[in-house]
Amino acid sequence: xxxxxxxxxxxxxxxxxxxxxxxxxxxxxxxxxxxxxxxxxxxxxxxxxxxxxxxxxxxxxxxxxxxxxxxxxxxxxxxxxxxxxxxxxxxxxxxxxxxxxxxxxxxxxxxxxxxxxxxxxxxxxxxxxxxxxxxxxxxxxxxxxxxxxxxxxxxxxxxxxxxxxxxxxxxxxxxxxxxxxxxxxxxxxxxxxxxxxxxxxxxxxxxxxxxxxxxxxxxxxxxxxxxxxxxxxxxxxxxxxxxxxxxxxxxxxxxxxxxxxxxxxxxxxxxxxxxxxxxxxxxxxxxxxxxxxxxxxxxxxxxxxxxxxxxxxxxxxxxxxxxxxx
Amino acid sequence: xxxxxxxxxxxxxxxxxxxxxxxxxxxxxxxxxxxxxxxxxxxxxxxxxxxxxxxxxxxxxxxxxxxxxxxxxxxxxxxxxxxxxxxxxxxxxxxxxxxxxxxxxxxxxxxxxxxxxxxxxxxxxxxxxxxxxxxxxxxxxxxxxxxxxxxxxxxxxxxxxxxxxxxxxxxxxxxxxxxxxxxxxxxxxxxxxxxxxxxxxxxxxxxxxxxxxxxxxxxxxxxxxxxxxxxxxxxxxxxxxxxxxxxxxxxxxxxxxxxxxxxxxxxxxxxxxxxxxxxxxxxxxxxxxxxxxxxxxxxxxxxxxxxxxxxxxxxxxxxx
Amino acid sequence: xxxxxxxxxxxxxxxxxxxxxxxxxxxxxxxxxxxxxxxxxxxxxxxxxxxxxxxxxxxxxxxxxxxxxxxxxxxxxxxxxxxxxxxxxxxxxxxxxxxxxxxxxxxxxxxxxxxxxxxxxxxxxxxxxxxxxxxxxxxxxxxxxxxxxxxxxxxxxxxxxxxxxxxxxxxxxxxxxxxxxxxxxxxxxxxxxxxxxxxxxxxxxxxxxxxxxxxxxxxxxxxxxxxxxxxxxxxxxxxxxxxxxxxxxxxxxxxxxxxxxxxxxxxxxxxxxxxxxxxxxxxxxxxxxxxxxxxxxxxxxxxxxxxxxxxxxxxxxxxxxxxxxxxxxxxxx
Numbered sequence: 001x002x003x004x005x006x007x008x009x010x011x012x013x014x015x016x017x018x019x020x021x022x023x024x025x026x027x028x029x030x031x032x033x034x035x036x037x038x039x040x041x042x043x044x045x046x047x048x049x050x051x052x053x054x055x056x057x058x059x060x061x062x063x064x065x066x067x068x069x070x071x072x073x074x075x076x077x078x079x080x081x082x083x084x085x086x087x088x089x090x091x092x093x094x095x096x097x098x099x100x101x102x103x104x105x106x107x108x109x110x111x112x113x114x115x116x117x118x119x120x121x122x123x124x125x126x127x128x129x130x131x132x133x134x135x136x137x138x139x140x141x142x143x144x145x146x147x148x149x150x151x152x153x154x155x156x157x158x159x160x161x162x163x164x165x166x167x168x169x170x171x172x173x174x175x176x177x178x179x180x181x182x183x184x185x186x187x188x189x190x191x192x193x194x195x196x197x198x199x200x201x202x203x204x205x206x207x208x209x210x211x212x213x214x215x216x217x218x219x220x221x222x223x224x225x226x227x228x229x230x231x232x233x234x235x236x237x238x239x240x241x242x243x244x245x246x247x248x249x250x251x252x253x254x255x256x257x258x259x260x261x262x263x264x265x266x267x268x269x270x271x272x273x274x275x276x277x278x279x280x281x282x283x284x285x286x287x288x289x290x291x292x293x294x295x296x297x298x299x300x301x302x303x304x305x306x307x308x309x310x311x312x313x314x315x316x317x318x319x320x321x322x323x324x325x326x
Numbered sequence: 327x328x329x330x331x332x333x334x335x336x337x338x339x340x341x342x343x344x345x346x347x348x349x350x351x352x353x354x355x356x357x358x359x360x361x362x363x364x365x366x367x368x369x370x371x372x373x374x375x376x377x378x379x380x381x382x383x384x385x386x387x388x389x390x391x392x393x394x395x396x397x398x399x400x401x402x403x404x405x406x407x408x409x410x411x412x413x414x415x416x417x418x419x420x421x422x423x424x425x426x427x428x429x430x431x432x433x434x435x436x437x438x439x440x441x442x443x444x445x446x447x448x449x450x451x452x453x454x455x456x457x458x459x460x461x462x463x464x465x466x467x468x469x470x471x472x473x474x475x476x477x478x479x480x481x482x483x484x485x486x487x488x489x490x491x492x493x494x495x496x497x498x499x500x501x502x503x504x505x506x507x508x509x510x511x512x513x514x515x516x517x518x519x520x521x522x523x524x525x526x527x528x529x530x531x532x533x534x535x536x537x538x539x540x541x542x543x544x545x546x547x548x549x550x551x552x553x554x555x556x557x558x559x560x561x562x563x564x565x566x567x568x569x570x571x572x573x574x575x576x577x578x579x580x581x582x583x584x585x586x587x588x589x590x591x592x593x594x595x596x597x598x599x600x601x602x603x604x605x606x607x608x609x610x611x612x613x614x615x616x617x618x619x620x621x622x623x624x625x626x627x628x629x630x631x632x633x634x635x636x637x638x639x640x641x642x643x644x645x646x
Numbered sequence: 647x648x649x650x651x652x653x654x655x656x657x658x659x660x661x662x663x664x665x666x667x668x669x670x671x672x673x674x675x676x677x678x679x680x681x682x683x684x685x686x687x688x689x690x691x692x693x694x695x696x697x698x699x700x701x702x703x704x705x706x707x708x709x710x711x712x713x714x715x716x717x718x719x720x721x722x723x724x725x726x727x728x729x730x731x732x733x734x735x736x737x738x739x740x741x742x743x744x745x746x747x748x749x750x751x752x753x754x755x756x757x758x759x760x761x762x763x764x765x766x767x768x769x770x771x772x773x774x775x776x777x778x779x780x781x782x783x784x785x786x787x788x789x790x791x792x793x794x795x796x797x798x799x800x801x802x803x804x805x806x807x808x809x810x811x812x813x814x815x816x817x818x819x820x821x822x823x824x825x826x827x828x829x830x831x832x833x834x835x836x837x838x839x840x841x842x843x844x845x846x847x848x849x850x851x852x853x854x855x856x857x858x859x860x861x862x863x864x865x866x867x868x869x870x871x872x873x874x875x876x877x878x879x880x881x882x883x884x885x886x887x888x889x890x891x892x893x894x895x896x897x898x899x900x901x902x903x904x905x906x907x908x909x910x911x912x913x914x915x916x917x918x919x920x921x922x923x924x925x926x927x928x929x930x931x932x933x934x935x936x937x938x939x940x941x942x943x944x945x946x947x948x949x950x951x952x953x954x955x956x957x958x959x960x961x962x963x964x965x966x967x968x969x970x971x972x973x974x975x976x977x978x979x
Binding site (some may be wrong): 005026027031034035039040041042044045046048049050053055056109110112113114117119123124125127129130131132133134136138139141143144145147149154177181184212213214218238241242243244245248249251253257277280281284285286292295296299303304306307309310314 | 655661662665666669670671673674675676677679680681682683686690723747752753756759760761763764765769772773775776777778779780782783784785786789790791793794797807829833836840862864866867870887890893894895896897905909927930931935946947950953954957958960961
């Protein structure tokens with residue numbers, strides 16, 4: 001870094017002390033430390049990510065086996081040798097489908113209202129804040145709120161009712177309902193973004209053809225927002241798959257799926273069970289803890305599902321957006 | 327991810343303040359001696375089919391010339407700049423002198439902005455750009471010393487005023503604070519900031535509250551703030567990239583007067599689309615077309631009796 | 647938002663009006679839900695607050711003992727035990743959440759600056775999907791790694807025998823500690839913050855970055871002064887989001903930070919970080935089975951009520967902070 005040697009005398013204005021500073025180096029010590037820290041942070045993040053992924057890969061492949069995937073959990077003294085996690089896998093799938101099925105129509109409906117109607121405006125702003133509040137509420141709080149609600153006898157049809165009329169309040173239905181809540185803000189957000197990115201001349205063209213607003217929404221806008229809705233739904237599914245607190249509180253503590261007696265599907269949904277997340281929790285030292293190997297295997301399967309969902313979000317987001325050229 | 331609230335980039339809309347600026351502006355701080363009588367270019371005596379005096383040159387009112395002898399500050403030697411495969415500037419050699427204003431004129435896409443941005447190596451920020459030839463500052467190759475040093479000596483003003491999201495004081499003091507390890511105190515900075523604001527012609531309007539956010543100023547004031555900000559680091563050369571194109575006529579006039587007042591201390595290069603502006607402020611003119619330097623010389627000659635056919639067409643409004 | 651068409655303006659069909667009302671009702675249901683949530687949780691929690699008054703938030707006694715006593719209350723409602731001094735839980739929540747957010751902010755800002763400005767292109771391309779993936783990993787997986795890898799490591803190799811002896815009469819040190827809790831929580835919330843901050847830094851208008859460069863300010867300084875400043879609203883949003891996630895994290899922390907309602911004592915010196923603690927959220931999860939016992943359930947709902955208020959307050963604080971920053975953004979004009 002050479003300093004200039006031929007500069008003419010600097011103009012007289014300005015106190016001399018600041019002018020002479022021109023010869024300072026361009027990267028001060030503080031700057032160099034800062035850049036060094038930035039590098040360190042970036043490398044640390046990469047290393048952590050690699051460590052987590054590789055470790056889970058290693059452990060998962062070490063302990064995962066086909067029998068584990070295909071067999072039911074069995075009560076036994078030596079957990080390391082018996083049973084698998086077929087039921088938890090089923091539980092995850094059922095809960096995810098249920099939660100998404102409830103959340104999607106509601107979420108899309110709210111997004112449509114916020115984007116296309118939104119009158120009166122104070123209500124629209126309140127609903128916006130409301131969705132944000134739901135997004136920020138801890139799932140454990142939503143879970144015990146759900147328990148409180150579904151233990152009311154009015155909801156007895158959704159879960160077990162024990163003798164003495166005490167409503168159990170824990171079932172796939174109740175857990176699914178609260179799962180819908182945690183997926184809801186993601187669906188609302190994505191759908192709304194998609195709707196708002198449709199230029200207004202599309203709507204005007206539809207009205208000019210004589211269609212009213214609701215059919216425009218149904219026939220034109222929603223199909224065009226498929227990408228955004230898909231992204232939101234997949235993101236919501238990811239969140240449902242990964243949640244443990246709601247399942248712990250609202251799905252009952254049975255390892256195997258226990259449908260309530262009676263009709264096949266309805267009884268199943270009224271019954272209790274477990275998911276991969278609670279399975280991992282219960283098999284770790286924090287739960288009964290007997291079989292960390294099974295916990296690793298189940299966690300690996302969980303990770304695979306989550307990675308797949310992430311990948312699906314990418315795929316959906318990359319699909320060609322409809323072009324609205326005039 | 328979740329919806330964010332990043333600051334959206336709103337384009338500056340000059341239509342938003344047509345009248346208010348005129349109402350707000352106090353009389354300019356420094357009024358340069360009044361315009362000279364319009365010069366009418368005389369056709370050369372020898373009659374070999376030479377150009378007629380251009381109408382534009384006839385009407386222009388010129389700011390008075392500098393009386394100090396110009397001192398060479400920067401020079402380009404066969405400078406070429408390419409973006410990927412496309413050549414934007416082709417073998418341009420010209421000189422930038424302290425004591426005079428050099429105007430780069432030419433139609434859109436002719437490479438004048440690229441040339442300007444190469445003088446402070448701002449083209450280096452564009453990944454696909456490549457440069458050939460030499461640029462010299464006070465005789466030294468600019469590639470040989472640190473780019474931040476270069477930029478402290480060669481300042482730049484942009485087309486869109488770009489004051490930082492800070493107070494007026496912090497904006498002007500920015501260049502002085504963010505260099506090296508020792509941070510000057512506010513007390514040390516204050517006289518410098520005030521002096522820079524005065525030179526830029528902004529002090530009168532803002533002196534009551536230097537802690538006001540800079541973004542609350544009008545467009546013309548913001549541009550003058552940017553001038554003050556550049557002046558505070560005491561550059562030897564100042565590059566102006568169409569500084570008035572987004573501003574109303576009154577702000578433009580104030581800025582032009584400021585430019586002319588600065589030229590005795592700082593070498594000034596201005597890129598402009600506006601031929602009248604070039605005539606008002608320039609001492610030397612370089613006309614570029616599609617990357618080539620077509621004509622380069624004293625302003626009166628280039629406007630009055632340009633040598634190249636292309637120059638004559640451009641200067642008389644034949645294309646643009 | 648609502649579209650105002652030109653000639654064929656707002657269609658006023660009966661079905662359309664009904665659709666608008668129906669959708670509006672659906673949207674308002676969200677507000678109703680939140681209202682119900684507040685009302686139900688607080689009404690269930692009220693007796694616990696009422697019986698303890700402000701001492702509910704104060705120290706005094708062992709939280710686990712108090713919980714056990716409440717659980718074992720005699721059956722007669724007038725003899726229910728409600729005594730609860732939840733300070734150790736509040737303190738643990740504030741400590742663990744606060745430490746994790748501070749650590750995470752520092753790492754996230756630095757990493758984001760690295761990704762935007764200094765990282766080589768290849769590294770940048772790898773980091774983007776990796777960070778998004780990390781953000782999607784379920785908390786129970788983080789908890790598993792924590793409890794099977796970090797906790798034994800800390801318990802057996804980091805905490806010395808003498809340290810364990812020193813506090814033996816007060817608490818057992820087995821590796822579940824606020825150290826592991828804070829570390830894993832930091833790793834959990836950093837990816838989201840990094841993602842939001844990188845997006846924000848990338849969207850800084852080029853006008854400003856070029857302006858700073860043109861003044862001869864080096865890349866780091868320009869990023870630190872102008873870039874971070876321009877990204878401030880997004881950074882605040884990211885911090886609020888991360889804090890909300892940290893506050894509500896129940897499962898992972900109940901696995902790694904300890905199952906005792908203990909208030910770590912800073913006067914213990916460095917041993918302090920090895921002491922276990924339990925946040926409000928983790929306490930709720932750990933005690934969920936006893937909800938049917940009335941006074942116990944009400945106490946647990948009281949914990950939930952405190953969490954609920956905190957998350958409302960957090961959302962509001964974030965909104966207020968973003969409002970106050972508006973005058974410095976381009977929207978100021």
